[in-house]
Amino acid sequence: MASLTGGSDRRGQLIIVAAIGLAVLLVAMAFTLNTAVFANIHTAQTDTGVQEERGVVHYQHSIERAMGEVLVSINTATEYDTLESDLEDGVAIWHRSARSEYLRDGVATKVALTDVRYETTVIQNETRTFTTRDGSDSNWTVVETVPEVREFVVELSGEDLAETNSCEGNDGCAGIEITDGNGDIWQLAAYDDGGVTVTVESPTGTTTDFTADSPVEIDVSNGTIDDGTTVQEFTPFSDEMDAPYTVRYTNPDNASGTYTLTVDGKIVDDTIEADDRYTVDGSPRIEADVASADLEVGYRSPALTYETGIQIRRGEGDD
Amino acid sequence: MTDRDVFATDRGVSAIVSYALVLGIVALLTTALFVGFAPFVTNQQHDSVHATLEVLGNDIAGDVDSVDRLASYAGNDATIDLRTNLPDRAGGATYTIEFNNETDPDRSSRYDYVIELRSTDPDTLARVSVRTDRPIQVEPRVLDGGTIAIAFAADENELEVRHV
Numbered sequence: 001m002a003s004l005t006g007g008s009d010r011r012g013q014l015i016i017v018a019a020i021g022l023a024v025l026l027v028a029m030a031f032t033l034n035t036a037v038f039a040n041i042h043t044a045q046t047d048t049g050v051q052e053e054r055g056v057v058h059y060q061h062s063i064e065r066a067m068g069e070v071l072v073s074i075n076t077a078t079e080y081d082t083l084e085s086d087l088e089d090g091v092a093i094w095h096r097s098a099r100s101e102y103l104r105d106g107v108a109t110k111v112a113l114t115d116v117r118y119e120t121t122v123i124q125n126e127t128r129t130f131t132t133r134d135g136s137d138s139n140w141t142v143v144e145t146v147p148e149v150r151e152f153v154v155e156l157s158g159e160d161l162a163e164t165n166s167c168e169g170n171d172g173c174a175g176i177e178i179t180d181g182n183g184d185i186w187q188l189a190a191y192d193d194g195g196v197t198v199t200v201e202s203p204t205g206t207t208t209d210f211t212a213d214s215p216v217e218i219d220v221s222n223g224t225i226d227d228g229t230t231v232q233e234f235t236p237f238s239d240e241m242d243a244p245y246t247v248r249y250t251n252p253d254n255a256s257g258t259y260t261l262t263v264d265g266k267i268v269d270d271t272i273e274a275d276d277r278y279t280v281d282g283s284p285r286i287e288a289d290v291a292s293a294d295l296e297v298g299y300r301s302p303a304l305t306y307e308t309g310i311q312i313r314r315g316e317g318d319d
Numbered sequence: 320m321t322d323r324d325v326f327a328t329d330r331g332v333s334a335i336v337s338y339a340l341v342l343g344i345v346a347l348l349t350t351a352l353f354v355g356f357a358p359f360v361t362n363q364q365h366d367s368v369h370a371t372l373e374v375l376g377n378d379i380a381g382d383v384d385s386v387d388r389l390a391s392y393a394g395n396d397a398t399i400d401l402r403t404n405l406p407d408r409a410g411g412a413t414y415t416i417e418f419n420n421e422t423d424p425d426r427s428s429r430y431d432y433v434i435e436l437r438s439t440d441p442d443t444l445a446r447v448s449v450r451t452d453r454p455i456q457v458e459p460r461v462l463d464g465g466t467i468a469i470a471f472a473a474d475e476n477e478l479e480v481r482h483v
Contacts, residue, residue, distance in 0.1 A: 014338065018345040025352060029360055049382035049401055053389055060392075303404075306389065308397035 052304040055107065059098075059299050060310065063111055066094050067295065067312040075289045075314065078280045079273070080266050083290050084116050091295065110298030114309065119150070119291035122261040124284040127157055130174065130252035130259070132277045133284065137170065137253040140277060142284075145181075145244040146263040152221045152247070153260050158214025160256040161192035165199070167250060174255030176220065177248040180241035188220065190255055198225055200234045203241060208234055215257065259284075264291065290314065365441040368410035372436040375405055375464075376447030379416065379434055382469055386478055387451040390471040399471040402483060407465050414438040416462040418455055418480065430454050453477050 070090035167173045173191035184203035198210045212227035223236035268275040299306040466483045
């Protein structure tokens with residue numbers, strides 16, 4: 001302890017102690033003031049939400065683009081099962097590639113196929129009777145209980161038409177019969193009455209006759225009859241009926257021409273090749289496509305967990 | 320006659336007076352620092368805590384916005400959980416977070432909330448607005464600082480904010 005009566009060279013100890021006290025005080029004040037700056041810097045760095053949001057949107061958009069292209073590329077297959085397995089392979093390959101890329105940034109990703117929806121087109125593009133592939137003259141069901149008929153256009157030739165307006169018996173007029181989920185029936189009959197005569201009978205029993213020159217294009221789905229000079233209209237069956245729809249040809253050997261029928265869903269139980277109604281390369285043939293696919297998407301980073309289901313349509317994401 | 324030492328440093332000043340002077344100056348300086356700077360430091364701390372709470376509030380609002388947008392983007396089948404890492408203290412003080420629903424259905428079909436961040440020492444309140452497409456549920460009603468989770472589940476179609 002410094003002596004109050006000591007020499008002047010020892011009084012410095014007290015001055016040093018006082019100086020240290022002041023220094024500590026100043027440092028404490030500096031710390032207090034610095035808290036503000038530190039806190040602001042800390043909080044300004046916490047903008048992870050926007051970064052994570054951007055990462056998820058980018059990832060999902062990549063899936064939509066890639067899978068849209070995959071749907072286009074696999075739709076050259078001729079059988080439903082091949083289409084689905086090709087799609088599963090495409091999704092799995094893309095998933096493996098994307099997962100390794102994202103893992104480098106500490107993000108775990110997932111994409112998996114959960115459901116597939118088909119679109120089927122029945123095509124007869126060479127002029128022949130409306131029979132099955134083996135030419136059987138009996139009535140036959142083209143598609144059964146399909147959820148949607150997207151397009152049904154018949155190009156009817158006047159050559160093989162029956163010359164009677166009665167559709168009874170094997171020599172009767174050819175027709176198209178559409179039955180809906182309530183059992184209501186919409187009918188179209190075609191016969192030769194000096195020209196091509198088409199009779200449309202709605203489920204309510206209303207009958208309308210149209211006469212046209214051969215060949216006649218009948219757009220069943222949109223309700224028009226066009227012989228190249230005149231377009232006549234009738235009420236489309238879908239305006240008066242409810243899905244699902246079953247489409248049948250009656251007396252199919254008493255009319256000839258071409259047609260295209262596009263519906264949603266898969267229309268054969270087994271393979272197309274095994275179904276004796278259609279072929280895969282002649283007439284009438286089936287062209288099966290994957291119209292859309294459901295995918296399960298997952299994205300997990302340290303800050304964000306994101307899971308959703310998305311639907312990809314063919315060609316979606318093309319820019 | 321004796322010669323006097325004209326260069327002596329303690330001429331006319333006793334050691335006691337010298338010590339008293341040193342202590343007095345130190346005491347004066349310390350007092351001046353406290354008196355002069357204490358309000359300044361207090362104000363600075365208050366302002367800094369308020370500014371920090373505002374930044375934190377904007378951070379929460381931004382993350383709520385992000386989850387809300389992602390929920391709209393993801394559609395009807397989504398599950399989202401975003402963690403927001405906030406400090407336990409702002410400027411050395413603890414704080415609480417509260418969401419107040421100020422939605423006026425007559426003015427907008429969207430939901431308006433005010434996020435209130437409150438610190439008791441110093442006593443300050445920061446308010447930040449956020450507008451969402453879906454309602455926000457906060458459990459418990461008043462949250463402490465620290466990591467919070469902002470979640471969305473499609474079956475309830477609402478945002479849930481909770482402490483983690």
